[in-house]
Amino acid sequence: MISDREPIALELRQVSYQMRQQAILRDVDLSIPAGSQTAIVGCMGVGKSTLLRLLNRLIEPTNGKIYYQGQDLAKIAVSDLRGQIMLLPQQTSLLGMSGRDAIAYPLRLRDFSKEAIAQRLEKWTDLLQIESKLLQSHEVQLSTGQKQWLAIARALVTEPAVLLLDEPTTHLDLGRAELLLDILSHLRAEPHDRVNFPIQPNQPSQPDNSMLELANTANHAIDSGEQLRSPKPTTVIMVTQQIDLISNWGDFVVQIEAGRSPNLQRREQVNWPDLQNSLRFNQNTQFETVQPEQIKPIDAIDPGQNSPPAAELDQDWD
Numbered sequence: 001m002i003s004d005r006e007p008i009a010l011e012l013r014q015v016s017y018q019m020r021q022q023a024i025l026r027d028v029d030l031s032i033p034a035g036s037q038t039a040i041v042g043c044m045g046v047g048k049s050t051l052l053r054l055l056n057r058l059i060e061p062t063n064g065k066i067y068y069q070g071q072d073l074a075k076i077a078v079s080d081l082r083g084q085i086m087l088l089p090q091q092t093s094l095l096g097m098s099g100r101d102a103i104a105y106p107l108r109l110r111d112f113s114k115e116a117i118a119q120r121l122e123k124w125t126d127l128l129q130i131e132s133k134l135l136q137s138h139e140v141q142l143s144t145g146q147k148q149w150l151a152i153a154r155a156l157v158t159e160p161a162v163l164l165l166d167e168p169t170t171h172l173d174l175g176r177a178e179l180l181l182d183i184l185s186h187l188r189a190e191p192h193d194r195v196n197f198p199i200q201p202n203q204p205s206q207p208d209n210s211m212l213e214l215a216n217t218a219n220h221a222i223d224s225g226e227q228l229r230s231p232k233p234t235t236v237i238m239v240t241q242q243i244d245l246i247s248n249w250g251d252f253v254v255q256i257e258a259g260r261s262p263n264l265q266r267r268e269q270v271n272w273p274d275l276q277n278s279l280r281f282n283q284n285t286q287f288e289t290v291q292p293e294q295i296k297p298i299d300a301i302d303p304g305q306n307s308p309p310a311a312e313l314d315q316d317w318d
Contacts, residue, residue, distance in 0.1 A: 010068055015029075016062050025051065033252070036235055038252040039254070041241065043279060055085060057078050083160075084160055087166070093151075099135040099136065099137055099150045103124070103135075103150060110158075149172065252267060253270050
């Protein structure tokens with residue numbers, strides 16, 4: 001399991017989430033080591049995507065606490081938090097932009113200079129092997145797989161301290177899926193700055209340099225006077241059902257099962273055939289219905305809690 005000496009990026013303590021009297025997550029205790037690569041697996045409907053949305057405050061837990069670098073997530077300003085914790089959801093949109101503008105968009109929001117934006121774009125479009133034709137194409141001209149690839153670039157270009165990925169390889173061909181996992185693996189060597197967030201006053205392995213060069217770019221403050229500290233590698237948390245892809249990727253595996261707190265295992269200790277069988281034969285898991293009084297209410301739920309309908313699967317890469 002996790003050594004006491006390993007720094008923790010994200011910690012959940014007795015976290016529950018209820019929606020429409022259904023206990024989607026209940027009493028979850030989980031610690032994610034800083035700089036680690038963690039795959040989250042489980043049957044459909046057990047709360048994998050919900051867990052990611054809780055980690056960057058798209059939704060708030062009904063009960064329990066979440067901590068980022070030892071600080072209560074609820075006491076960190078959302079704008080500051082999302083500058084450090086980037087979520088790439090299952091359903092992606094390029095906001096009606098061209099590929100290039102969509103990738104650059106989050107950097108413009110953070111007031112990056114034109115030179116800094118150009119450097120980031122060149123770096124990540126090279127790493128992801130994005131051709132100029134794709135960058136010049138408008139969203140309506142792109143297949144689902146192409147939009148997914150550009151959305152991945154848009155997330156990576158921000159170089160967050162924590163990267164949350166929800167089924168990022170679903171619409172990708174095998175070659176691009178393997179390239180993505182390879183790039184994510186190399187993020188262990190990509191330093192980022194630790195940030196001490198201001199508390200809101202009214203709230204109680206070496207990289208293979210011959211293949212990839214992930215040179216660190218200039219640091220920048222997010223916008224609210226945080227103190228930048230020692231560099232840390234990117235923490236990657238990825239929800240996936242593609243067991244064949246992740247059996248040789250990452251450090252940890254978390255299996256979420258209905259009604260049970262997820263269990264963090266080191267990848268080399270996972271019984272992969274058993275895990276595959278468990279996912280294959282337990283797809284009919286039902287949510288546990290609870291009475292409203294069993295879970296403490298929260299003051300407000302972010303409107304983003306209601307997920308959009310699932311997008312249709314598009315296997316094309318034209």
